[in-house]
Amino acid sequence: MPLTIVKNATCTFCGCVCDDIELHADGIRITxxxxxxxxxxxxxxxxxxxxxxxxxxxxxxxATVDDAVEAAADYLLNADMPLVYGMSNITCEAQREAVSLAxxxxxxxDSHTSL
Ligand code: SF4
Numbered sequence: 001m002p003l004t005i006v007k008n009a010t011c012t013f014c015g016c017v018c019d020d021i022e023l024h025a026d027g028i029r030i031t032x033x034x035x036x037x038x039x040x041x042x043x044x045x046x047x048x049x050x051x052x053x054x055x056x057x058x059x060x061x062x063a064t065v066d067d068a069v070e071a072a073a074d075y076l077l078n079a080d081m082p083l084v085y086g087m088s089n090i091t092c093e094a095q096r097e098a099v100s101l102a103x104x105x106x107x108x109x110d111s112h113t114s115l
Contacts, residue, residue: 001028002026002027003025003031004026005023005024006025008020008021012089012091013039013043013089015088018036018037021035021036021040022034023044030048043089056068076105076107079105081108082107083107083110084098084099084107084110086111087112
């Protein structure tokens, strides 16, 4: 399998957003992470192109993304005290969408750092 090298990759794991990482990938997984710390190396190497899990789950059962979005919307609209939580490993654009959603349904926003 041909080796792909990506220079100046950005790690979004911890929030430091190191953007000078060189990644080597074999088409399925990242095999080398130059200049990433041990956390970043672990994060990159444990994300693969393999399809290990269903696209979505509803109550623990495989579901389509469309059905899962519908179920999530129902949960949020019917929640007494909605919470939008997490967002530690997602992009700024995704965080912006999460906050917009929270404002729409009157939710509280929290991140994993509150732990
Ligand atoms: S490489 Fe390490 S320090 Fe840099 S963003 Fe990733 S986890 Fe954080």
